[in-house]
Amino acid sequence: MTATKAYAAQSASSPLSSWSFERREPGPKDVQFDILYCGVCHTDIHLVRNEWGSSVYPMVPGHEIVGRVTRVGNQVRKFKTGDLVGVGCLVDSCRDCENCAEGLEQYCLNGNSPTYNGKEQDKKTITYGGYSKMMVTNEDFVLRVSDKLPLQAVAPLLCAGITTYSPLKHWRIGKGHKIGVLGLGGLGHMAVKFGVAFGAEVTMLSGSASKEADAKRLGAHKFLLTKDEQQLKKVNGYFDFIIDTVSAPHDHNLYLGLLRTNGVLICVGAPPTPTQILGFNLIGGRKSIAGSLIGGLPETQEMLDYCAANNIVSDVEMIDMKDISTAYERMLKGDVRYRFVIDMASL
Numbered sequence: 374m375t376a377t378k379a380y381a382a383q384s385a386s387s388p389l390s391s392w393s394f395e396r397r398e399p400g401p402k403d404v405q406f407d408i409l410y411c412g413v414c415h416t417d418i419h420l421v422r423n424e425w426g427s428s429v430y431p432m433v434p435g436h437e438i439v440g441r442v443t444r445v446g447n448q449v450r451k452f453k454t455g456d457l458v459g460v461g462c463l464v465d466s467c468r469d470c471e472n473c474a475e476g477l478e479q480y481c482l483n484g485n486s487p488t489y490n491g492k493e494q495d496k497k498t499i500t501y502g503g504y505s506k507m508m509v510t511n512e513d514f515v516l517r518v519s520d521k522l523p524l525q526a527v528a529p530l531l532c533a534g535i536t537t538y539s540p541l542k543h544w545r546i547g548k549g550h551k552i553g554v555l556g557l558g559g560l561g562h563m564a565v566k567f568g569v570a571f572g573a574e575v576t577m578l579s580g581s582a583s584k585e586a587d588a589k590r591l592g593a594h595k596f597l598l599t600k601d602e603q604q605l606k607k608v609n610g611y612f613d614f615i616i617d618t619v620s621a622p623h624d625h626n627l628y629l630g631l632l633r634t635n636g637v638l639i640c641v642g643a644p645p646t647p648t649q650i651l652g653f654n655l656i657g658g659r660k661s662i663a664g665s666l667i668g669g670l671p672e673t674q675e676m677l678d679y680c681a682a683n684n685i686v687s688d689v690e691m692i693d694m695k696d697i698s699t700a701y702e703r704m705l706k707g708d709v710r711y712r713f714v715i716d717m718a719s720l
């Protein structure tokens with residue numbers, strides 16, 4: 374066992390603070406790596422504050438992890454000491470069910486092992502995430518990271534990137550489609566980048582007027598302020614797809630109205646409370662509301678390789694570990710441009 378420095382939440386109401394725990398010695402198929410950077414996802418806030426009712430403490434958040442390999446087990450084939458690697462939201466799954474067989478480990482029918490606030494496949498050992506100095510992960514859940522891209526800006530691809538890439542691929546979104554991206558935060562800014570890269574016409578639907586210039590710089594073709602009824606009226610029945618990345622409760626009915634016939638409202642944001650949908654808003658126009666969870670391991674590697682080939686990274690603001698509470702407060706105000714990334718050297 375190796376003592377590992379970390380930042381942890383001890384309860385839903387206490388601020389994150391310094392903590393130490395033990396990581397396992399690498400087994401034959403394990404990769405041990407030093408964490409260099411970890412992105413800050415809004416899921417970290419939901420879980421730290423127990424907004425989804427599933428939190429276990431102490432909790433070490435963080436699932437947008439990049440680092441450098443320091444040790445490998447004797448059966449590891451994909452990695453060697455010195456390699457750059459990434460770990461996203463999953464560290465294992467049953468590897469046996471039909472979804473795992475298809476590389477959809479995120480939908481493992483026997484329960485995947487999330488990177489933190491979950492359990493390993495022994496269903497006993499608690500997992501601890503990337504707000505820490507070092508990690509030991511089975512090589513099948515470790516991703517190859519290009520040395521061509523700035524590493525800190527690659528970290529958010531491991532969650533914000535794959536969570537927006539995967540639904541765009543699943544619904545074959547591209548040339549000829551008009552898409553709306555709701556909410557310009559970590560997920561939203563990656564949805565804009567991928568939507569543009571795939572050839573769709575992208576409209577940013579944001580609650581923050583101050584983000585218009587950034588949305589355009591990120592590649593959005595249009596920008597609409599969701600608070601302004603007149604602006605929304607102009608896009609009634611307009612979009613083929615809307616990617617909804619909003620983290621807080623909001624009225625989904627409003628956005629169903631912006632979809633054209635057969636349009637799909639794809640929810641990736643996970644507000645903690647249920648939403649009420651008026652059936653008529655789906656019936657009139659054969660519309661759908663759908664969801665999508667991160668992405669499986671093969672698709673995550675595909676996304677990272679696509680980003681390396683097309684020079685796509687996240688727009689990041691670096692922070693020190695001790696400033697995590699301030700970063701959370703700013704995210705809750707929508708003040709993030711567009712992903713906070715922790716420099717783990719500051720821990």
Ligand code: NAP
Nearest residue numbers: 415556557558559560579580581620621642643666667707
């Ligand atoms: P984020 O960086 O905090 O961005 C969320 C954005 O939503 C904000 O920047 C803001 O954009 C908008 N927003 C916030 N509060 C709002 C409100 N009350 N009404 C309307 N808009 C509001 O969060 P994130 O990291 O992108 O995560 C977004 C959500 O996705 C979270 O719920 C997270 O848990 C979830 N998530 C899901 C998956 C998945 O697999 N499905 C993966 C990762 C994260 P504007 O200023 O532009 O309005």
Ligand code: ZN
Nearest residue numbers: 414416532533
């Ligand atoms: Zn995440």
Ligand code: ZN
Nearest residue numbers: 467470473481
């Ligand atoms: Zn499975």
